[in-house]
Amino acid sequence: MKRRWPLAVALCLLGRPGLAEPVAVDLELVIAVDVSYSMEPEELGVQRAGYVEAFRSPEVITALRGGPLGKIAVTYVEWGGKAVQVMPWTLLYDARTAREFAEALERQPMRRIGFTSISNTLAVGRTLFQTSPFRSSRRVIDISGDGPNNAGAPAPLARNNTVAQGITIDGLPIMLRSAPDTASIPDLDVYYRECVIGGPGSFLLKVKHIDEFAAAILAKLVIEISGLEVSQQAETRVSPIQYGQPYNCFIGEELQERAIGR
Numbered sequence: 001m002k003r004r005w006p007l008a009v010a011l012c013l014l015g016r017p018g019l020a021e022p023v024a025v026d027l028e029l030v031i032a033v034d035v036s037y038s039m040e041p042e043e044l045g046v047q048r049a050g051y052v053e054a055f056r057s058p059e060v061i062t063a064l065r066g067g068p069l070g071k072i073a074v075t076y077v078e079w080g081g082k083a084v085q086v087m088p089w090t091l092l093y094d095a096r097t098a099r100e101f102a103e104a105l106e107r108q109p110m111r112r113i114g115f116t117s118i119s120n121t122l123a124v125g126r127t128l129f130q131t132s133p134f135r136s137s138r139r140v141i142d143i144s145g146d147g148p149n150n151a152g153a154p155a156p157l158a159r160n161n162t163v164a165q166g167i168t169i170d171g172l173p174i175m176l177r178s179a180p181d182t183a184s185i186p187d188l189d190v191y192y193r194e195c196v197i198g199g200p201g202s203f204l205l206k207v208k209h210i211d212e213f214a215a216a217i218l219a220k221l222v223i224e225i226s227g228l229e230v231s232q233q234a235e236t237r238v239s240p241i242q243y244g245q246p247y248n249c250f251i252g253e254e255l256q257e258r259a260i261g262r
Contacts, residue, residue, distance in 0.1 A: 022135040026067030027225060029074045030125045034145040036080035036116050038184065044110055046210055050217035055102035057218060061095045063225040072225055073134040076105055080113025081151045083124040089132050117151040118196055119158035126162055140224050144172035147184045148191050148252030155195045156249045168199030172220060173206045185251055195249035
């Protein structure tokens with residue numbers, strides 16, 4: 001009979017010093033979710049619920065079991081001016097482990113973090129891959145956010161450093177406001193495309209209404225886990241973005257400077 005370890009026990013075993021060899025998986029995925037103060041409490045709740053339900057869905061289970069090894073490793077990070085690892089690296093290989101991950105995530109308290117540092121979040125993501133007890137040929141940071149970078153290093157610099165390490169960055173720009181405030185921009189999807197995402201197969205899916213959260217999160221996770229080409233609804237960026245583009249990737253820092261100067 002195949003032994004089925006509870007999730008907590010499996011995580012403990014993976015962290016034992018005696019296990020020198022990393023566990024091979026089809027994908028290592030860092031989910032980085034915006035919890036900055038520009039996100040309304042309702043939006044935070046719907047966003048969290050979207051990820052919880054996605055990992056309970058048959059679509060995600062089918063995707064994770066469809067890889068050559070039939071297993072993936074996931075960690076969940078919440079970020080603003082800094083990034084906090086909410087869920088440790090977790091091995092998912094069937095409906096039970098995915099459901100346990102969803103239930104553990106659902107129990108986590110909601111938090112809010114000031115400022116918006118995409119660059120710090122990408123730096124934390126790189127560190128998480130370096131310390132991961134897993135190994136895979138595909139490493140992805142899946143980052144959602146409702147505003148441009150306004151703290152830490154410039155986003156394109158962090159993006160380029162991340163892509164140079166063989167890590168793909170996908171984006172979920174959250175564009176719910178009909179009128180931008182002092183820290184947001186109306187073309188956040190363009191900002192993410194030009195300044196944030198990168199690497200082979202990278203893509204973004206934007207959310208323009210709160211009711212679109214769940215479907216966008218599910219679609220994005222299925223694409224990332226399955227490794228399939230993105231659908232026509234997604235916007236793609238299949239190679240690292242170079243400096244010299246006409247888009248102003250410092251717009252977030254400029255907005256922050258103006259707010260301080262008032």
